[in-house]
Amino acid sequence: MSLLEAIIIAIVEGITEYLPVSSTGHMIIASSLMGIHKEEFTKLFEVAIQLGAILAVVALYWRKFFDFTRWQFYAKLIIAVIPALVLGKLFSDKIDAMLESPTTVAITLLLGGVVLLFIDRLFTKNDIDTEERISFKRAFIIGLWQCLAMIPGMSRSASSIIGGMQQKLSRRLAAEFSFFLAVPTMCAATGYTLFLKDVETGGVSQKGYELILASSDNITAFIVGNIVAFVVAMLAIKFFIGFLQRYGFRLFGWYRIIAGILLLILIYTGVIHS
Structure with a gap:
């Protein structure tokens, strides 16, 4: 992976991580078009640069994250992230296999897009507008919805926002709780990939952080990628919060549908190999 390729993928991550369009799906598309999606470092990089996106949420909402008197805020996030931790561990190998499939991304982009076209009509009586009113039960159910994002192209943001609205959260609060929930979820996924998961490269098994430290190019890509992802995220x-308040989800639904159709065309014509 060149530095330019790393920057491109980081920009894609920063733009799409918190929009309901699937950051993983878009990074798979970008790396496939550049011909690097099969490389082990690319797969690792696409997870590792989530650190920058995580820090973006913490920086923007630092007052909430560092108000240690509000223990219930942290408890709700812990409860909500439990389903992803359990299912992510149980189905780790199957998730990794799906991450290599642009066809899976195309199909889930289409299906998720159709849902977003109608979500504003489905949930019209959403009156929970403060984080304090989110019960522990609602937080757990939103966490279950988030697990749909284990399918590439489904979108962690879309899944948890839809879950939030199904649990009567307002548009804005559903989006913000999705941002908050991303922090422990992505920290766990990134930490597991960097420090616990074995990566096979050239017949040698090593941890993710060892692969990053294996060359100066990898280190540079990791550092620059996270900085770019942080700023763009x-x-x-x-942008997303303001847009969502004014226009809702419909435009994102049409975007997903168009992107899914274009991806299927690229796969069918052989531009991208499934």
Whole structure:
């Protein structure tokens, strides 16, 4: 992976991580178009640069994250992240296999897009508008919804936002709780990939962080990628909240449908190999 390729993937991650369009799906598409999606470092990099996106949420909402008097806020996030931790561990190998399939991404982009076209009509009586009113039960159910994002192209953001709205959260609060929930979820996924999961490269098994430290190019890509993802994600979050309040989810639904159709065409014509 060249530095330019790393920057491109980091920009894609920063833009799409908190939008309901699937960051994983878009990174798979980008790396496939550049011909690097089969490389082990690319797969690791696409997870590792989530650190930058995580820090973007913490930086924007630092007052909430560092208000240690509000223990219930942290408890709700812990409860909500439990389903992803359990299912992620149980189905780790199957998830990894799906991550190599652009066809899976195309299909889930289409299906998720159809849902987003109608979500504003489905949930019209959403009156929970403060985080304090989210019960522990509602937080856990939203966490279950988030697990749909283990299918590439489904979108962690879309899954948890839809779950939030199904649990009567307002658009804005559903989006913000999705951002908050991303922090422990992505920290767990990134930490597991970097420090616990074995990566096979050239017949040698090593941890993710060892692969990053294996060359100066990998280290540079990791550092620059996270910086780019951090800056772009901050801008994307600010845009999304304002856009969502004004226009809802319909445009994102049409975007997903169009992107899914285009991806299927690229796969069918052989531009991208499934």
